[in-house]
Amino acid sequence: MTNLHRIAGEAVAAAVGRGVTVATAESLTAGMVAAVLADTPGASAMLQGGVVSYNNTVKRDVLGVPQDLLDAVGSVDEAVAAAMAQGARRVCAADLAVSTTGVAGPEAHDGKAVGTVFVGVATADGVQTFPYNFQGTRAEIRGLACGAALERLQEALAALG
Numbered sequence: 677m678t679n680l681h682r683i684a685g686e687a688v689a690a691a692v693g694r695g696v697t698v699a700t701a702e703s704l705t706a707g708m709v710a711a712v713l714a715d716t717p718g719a720s721a722m723l724q725g726g727v728v729s730y731n732n733t734v735k736r737d738v739l740g741v742p743q744d745l746l747d748a749v750g751s752v753d754e755a756v757a758a759a760m761a762q763g764a765r766r767v768c769a770a771d772l773a774v775s776t777t778g779v780a781g782p783e784a785h786d787g788k789a790v791g792t793v794f795v796g797v798a799t800a801d802g803v804q805t806f807p808y809n810f811q812g813t814r815a816e817i818r819g820l821a822c823g824a825a826l827e828r829l830q831e832a833l834a835a836l837g
Contacts, residue, residue, distance in 0.1 A: 680819070683826040684712045690833040691722035691772075698829065699768030700726035701739055701760035701775040703751060704793065708822045709776060709829075724768040729760060739763030750786025752777050754794045754805035761796035761803055772836075773798045774829045776821050780814045793821045797832045804832075 691698055700710045710726035713719050727738055732751050735741040741759040749755060760775035778793030779785045793808040806828055810820040 680712050680823055680826060681715060683823065683830055684716050687826055687830045687833060688713060688716040688719050688722055690830065692718050694833060694836055696722060696772055696833060696836060697724045697768075697770045698722050699724045699764040699770035699773040700825075701764035701773060701796075702726060702728050702825075703730055703735070703760070703775075703777040704780045705776045705818055705822050705825065706730055708818060709774060709825045712822060712826065724770040727764055727767060735760060735763075738767060740766070750788065752779055752786050752788040752792055752794065754796070754807060757794035757796035757805045758798070758803040759796075761798035765798045771799065772829070772832055774825050774832075776825050778808070778810075778817070778821055780817045780821075782814060791817055793817070793824065795821070795825045795828050797828050799832060799836070804828075 707728045729735045740763040757775050757777050761773045765773035775796040779788050781790035791810040795806045810817045
């Protein structure tokens with residue numbers, strides 16, 4: 677069992693135990709967070725769905741990220757991560773949503789360095805964002821971002837009591 681699957685298992689158990697539903701909005705991880713959650717037995721009781729919003733038009737048209745925000749800061753920004761998480765929570769009718777946006781490389785994007793990642797977590801109480809700066813290959817950065825999103829999901833579920 678990988679560390680990602682261990683964390684996902686704990687998050688699924690916590691969500692199911694609390695009766696909490698979860699959704700994802702993923703850019704650089706492209707569905708990896710939802711896939712790792714879905715690998716876990718019992719995930720169907722908590723995972724509502726997810727949106728892979730690799731392109732800004734999907735961030736805007738599906739998740740409701742404001743175009744003026746995307747124009748002002750690009751797709752890799754904490755405010756975008758926040759809006760993505762809020763949008764996934766709304767679109768998937770979930771209690772909690774987690775989002776990922778960042779630069780996996782090999783080139784910088786929107787003026788942001790390779791390894792820059794933001795994770796957003798939205799609940800009924802509001803949204804929080806978490807910045808990261810990862811090192812590694814494209815695949816390693818994506819894996820680290822997935823792990824960070826699962827850890828933040830796990831923390832948010834624990835905070836619900």
